[in-house]
Amino acid sequence: MRFFSLILSVLLLSAVMSAQQKRYLVSPNDEVIPIEPGKSATAAIKEWKQRITSSNSGVCTDVFYFGYPAPLYPLNSNFGAYHKDVMGQWFTAPATGTIDTLFWEQWTAVNAYDSTLYLRIHKSNIGPSYGPGIRPGPFNPPCQNWGYWVNTNDPDQGAAAFIEEATDTTWISTINGSPVPSGAPFSTEIWGFGGVAVTAHAASLNMYDLGTLGVPAVTIGDRFFVSQRVNYNPAWPAQHAEQSDEGRTEWGAAGFTVSTADEDYPARDWKFYEHDRGPSNCAGAPLDSIRRGWVARGGFSADTLSVAVWNWWYSMTVSSNVPPIVEDQTDLHTTFDTGPQTVQAIITDCNPANPINAGVASASIKWSLNNVPQSDIPMSDVGSDTWEGAIPGQEPGNGVSWKVIAVDLDAAVGQGPPDGYSVVAYGSDWYSIDTGYACSPHDISGNNIDTSAFFTTYYSGAGTAPMDDGTAGPYDMGYDFTLFGDNFRYAWIGINGAIALSKTATDTIHVNSNGFFSNWNLPYPQHHGVTDTAGRNLMPPMFIAPYWADHIIGDTSGQYGMIRYGNGGDTCLFIVQWDSIGAFALAGPIGDITTFRVVLNKCTGVVEYEYESVGTNGLDSSNLAGMQADSNAYSGPVPGYI
Numbered sequence: 001m002r003f004f005s006l007i008l009s010v011l012l013l014s015a016v017m018s019a020q021q022k023r024y025l026v027s028p029n030d031e032v033i034p035i036e037p038g039k040s041a042t043a044a045i046k047e048w049k050q051r052i053t054s055s056n057s058g059v060c061t062d063v064f065y066f067g068y069p070a071p072l073y074p075l076n077s078n079f080g081a082y083h084k085d086v087m088g089q090w091f092t093a094p095a096t097g098t099i100d101t102l103f104w105e106q107w108t109a110v111n112a113y114d115s116t117l118y119l120r121i122h123k124s125n126i127g128p129s130y131g132p133g134i135r136p137g138p139f140n141p142p143c144q145n146w147g148y149w150v151n152t153n154d155p156d157q158g159a160a161a162f163i164e165e166a167t168d169t170t171w172i173s174t175i176n177g178s179p180v181p182s183g184a185p186f187s188t189e190i191w192g193f194g195g196v197a198v199t200a201h202a203a204s205l206n207m208y209d210l211g212t213l214g215v216p217a218v219t220i221g222d223r224f225f226v227s228q229r230v231n232y233n234p235a236w237p238a239q240h241a242e243q244s245d246e247g248r249t250e251w252g253a254a255g256f257t258v259s260t261a262d263e264d265y266p267a268r269d270w271k272f273y274e275h276d277r278g279p280s281n282c283a284g285a286p287l288d289s290i291r292r293g294w295v296a297r298g299g300f301s302a303d304t305l306s307v308a309v310w311n312w313w314y315s316m317t318v319s320s321n322v323p324p325i326v327e328d329q330t331d332l333h334t335t336f337d338t339g340p341q342t343v344q345a346i347i348t349d350c351n352p353a354n355p356i357n358a359g360v361a362s363a364s365i366k367w368s369l370n371n372v373p374q375s376d377i378p379m380s381d382v383g384s385d386t387w388e389g390a391i392p393g394q395e396p397g398n399g400v401s402w403k404v405i406a407v408d409l410d411a412a413v414g415q416g417p418p419d420g421y422s423v424v425a426y427g428s429d430w431y432s433i434d435t436g437y438a439c440s441p442h443d444i445s446g447n448n449i450d451t452s453a454f455f456t457t458y459y460s461g462a463g464t465a466p467m468d469d470g471t472a473g474p475y476d477m478g479y480d481f482t483l484f485g486d487n488f489r490y491a492w493i494g495i496n497g498a499i500a501l502s503k504t505a506t507d508t509i510h511v512n513s514n515g516f517f518s519n520w521n522l523p524y525p526q527h528h529g530v531t532d533t534a535g536r537n538l539m540p541p542m543f544i545a546p547y548w549a550d551h552i553i554g555d556t557s558g559q560y561g562m563i564r565y566g567n568g569g570d571t572c573l574f575i576v577q578w579d580s581i582g583a584f585a586l587a588g589p590i591g592d593i594t595t596f597r598v599v600l601n602k603c604t605g606v607v608e609y610e611y612e613s614v615g616t617n618g619l620d621s622s623n624l625a626g627m628q629a630d631s632n633a634y635s636g637p638v639p640g641y642i
Contacts, residue, residue: 060350060358064322066094067313070105070205072417073254074622075311076519077300078107079271080248081230086161086272087251088185088227088294089310090124092263094414097318098215099191102226103207105311107250108588110202116231117249118195119208120162121216122186124225126270130183132296133266133304138180141266142298143282145174145291146182148272159292161229161272164194174291185270185294186225191216195229200249203588220320226312227272252311255300255519256418257401259368263415267298267307300518300537301525305371324349324360324406326416327385332402334422340390345404345416348385359409363387366415367402369394376405396425422522424626431484441610442599444575447566451554454495456515463515467554468584470495471512474505475565477574479602484629488542493563493576497547497623499598500540513537517550517584526630541630546598546609549619550584560591572603583617592617 081087102119128134133141148159149166160166163184173181191210198208210216218224230249258265276292299306329345343365351358365377379389391400401420407413426433454470456463463469473492480487481501488501494511502509512518520539527538553560560582567573577597583590594615599608607627614620 060352060355062097062317062319062352063100063315064095064318064325064350065103065313065315067091067103068254068309068311069103069313070252070254070311073256073309073311075105075252075254076622077253077255077308078250078516079253079269079297079310080107080109080250081271082246082248082274083113083230083232083236084156084161084274086227086229087310088225088270088272089268089312090126090185090223090225090270091268091314092127093218093220093222093224093316094412095316095318095322096219096320097316098217099210099224099314100215100317101207101209101315103205103313103315104228105252106200106202106204106206107252108203109248109250110200111247112200112249113231113233115199115201116197117200118192118229118231119198120192120195120227120229121190122162122225122227123188123190124186124223125183126185126225126296127223128263131185131266132175135260138178139175139182140177141304142296143290144296144298145176145289146185146270146294146296147171147173147175148293149184157274157276157292159274161227161294162189164189172293174293176289190218190224197231215317218316225270226314229272253300253308254311255306255308257299257303257305257371257420258307258418259305259371259373259401261373262366262403262418264307264309264418265305267296267309269297269308269310271295271297318352320353321351321357321408321410321412322349323412323414324363324408325414326404326406329404329416329419332391332400332419332421334424336396336424336426337393338395338423339393341393341400341421342388342390343379343402343404344382344386344388345379345406346385347387347404347406347414349406349408349414351408351410354410357409360385360387361407361409361411363389363404363406365389365391365402366405367391367400370399371401379404394423396423398423437608439608439610441612442568442570442573442575442597442608443612444564444566444568444577444597447564449493449563449565451559454553456512457510459514463512465515465555467559468495468552468589469512469515469517471500471510472563473509474502474507476505477600477602478567478571479574481574481600481602482605483542483544483607483627486542486629491565491574491576492540493565495553495563495581496551497549497578497596498543498545499576501542501544509540511540511543520548520624522624522626522628524628526628539628543629544598544607544627545624547578547594547596547611547614547619548624549622551578551594551619552582552584552589555589557589560589561594572601574600574602583615583619585617590617594619 132139132144150168151160151165152167171184175182272294273292299308325348327346330343332341347360349358349360363379377389379387382388399422403418404416449472451467453472454466456466456470471494474490490502492500492509496517500509500511524539526541561580564577579595581594582592592615593613595612597610
């Protein structure tokens with residue numbers, strides 16, 4: 001997961017005023033923000049970021065922000081495209097007005113020719129009443145091939161993403177599993193004149209003022225489809241194989257789980273593939289199943305309730321009422337607590353068309369238990385725009401997903417970002433957790449793993465940075481270690497803060513997702529030792545994570561700490577230590593002091609997690625700690641997880 005980080009360069013400018021230096025931040029789009037005396041650059045960035053993602057802060061204007069900003073929908077994945085590929089996403093206008101500015105999160109790589117993307121906006125046919133996964137309807141949910149137009153003027157693959165480029169305006173359906181052919185995902189272009197060239201800035205928040213061509217007008221309920229096309233090098237051969245001599249252009253994305261009643265179901269993320277056979281799997285579908293043309297991507301797992309969105313959003317100047325805005329809300333985490341979980345949310349409302357009628361009429365918590373929708377929970381107004389409600393207590397093993405829904409005095413409905421948590425048991429037949437355990441650190445030296453020992457997967461489209469997301473191994477632990485009722489001898493050590501165990505040295509296990517970090521959770525599908533395309537996003541079959549997050553130990557610029565293994569002089573132990581390793585953020589690698597270890601004790605059967613420093617880059621608030629075994633991969637009697 002490459003987490004959201006607003007990239008701003010700090011300039012120190014000399015000034016004669018008060019004989020002090022004045023400090024400024026300069027955004028990727030050349031917006032200059034002064035830093036007040038005594039204020040940190042981090043605080044200034046936070047305020048600036050909030051200003052361009054929050055629709056209001058208690059003061060009503062006629063400018064609002066809608067969509068999927070990273071502060072509300074945290075980046076937990078990145079997604080890439082190559083020449084002539086197009087990224088797309090549909091939206092429903094929540095108000096009447098003009099779309100003024102588009103915002104999007106570009107990931108760490110922009111290899112489009114001349115760093116150029118082409119922006120367009122069309123009227124969307126896809127929406128809450130038509131598309132893959134809509135019920136009633138004939139189409140299965142994403143991931144689904146959809147179709148394209150024919151363009152004989154394109155010597156590459158002869159497929160057109162837009163009807164304006166087609167030499168035959170007959171839509172070619174590529175849908176599977178439906179007796180009804182698909183239809184064009186969008187119709188008339190409402191902005192872009194065939195595609196506006198914009199320069200994409202890597203590892204940055206990007207924005208574009210639509211006023212350069214005249215802002216498009218929309219009405220409440222209008223659906224529109226935003227697209228971004230990757231530029232093509234005209235010097236390349238006409239039939240240019242994908243990935244042959246170009247790198248990815250990457251976008252930030254957020255994946256989360258919803259119910260079928262949620263407005264974000266089915267997933268809104270789309271991609272036009274210039275070539276057959278995409279470079280990565282598609283919601284669990286094998287690579288070979290992906291065909292050229294538009295594809296409804298879906299979430300990042302085979303679960304159809306797992307959805308994803310590109311971190312794109314937009315500002316509007318409105319002339320109508322707008323839905324209530326959930327400015328902030330409680331973040332509930334995985335817990336041992338089986339009691340009720342209190343949710344607080346700050347909800348504001350504006351009505352530019354009729355200011356006297358602004359106000360939140362009611363709020364509720366819409367929630368699901370183990371993906372089964374439950375009755376909404378009313379929230380109470382406790383003052384100062386704060387509303388409160390409580391999700392009922394749950395037994396261990398249950399998972400809850402939820403979001404806040406608010407209704408204003410004109411019956412406009414707004415919603416907060418999705419959230420969820422699991423209730424974890426203290427133990428089972430296969431494990432127990434000792435919260436009173438006295439920790440005696442097992443700091444080890446020697447046996448540093450050479451950075452050349454880390455490797456990635458060999459699949460097409462796999463990650464190619466072994467010091468970022470690689471694995472090293474196998475390492476003989478010197479004994480059989482019993483876990484979840486089965487015995488393991490060898491360890492595979494992943495840079496991102498986890499290990500996997502295997503019975504033999506030949507069971508090559510990659511402790512990553514096709515060479516990339518993945519935002520895994522517990523429980524999570526596991527790959528049963530399979531190495532074909534269907535298992536690339538899945539967790540290793542015996543997975544132990546003391547601190548699973550997007551760590552890094554090196555790149556072309558240098559090394560960020562080291563990873564060690566050994567027994568610390570105690571033959572009962574096998575220890576893996578991540579020592580002063582770095583973090584990978586949207587801006588790229590950052591040196592850090594993150595130090596932790598996992599200790600397997602064969603003599604006591606204990607797995608111990610030890611933490612000396614969780615680092616300074618916030619990975620401790622989003623990491624995964626636990627373990628999971630899959631009995632389908634080995635001979636253990638039942639799967640288990642913590």
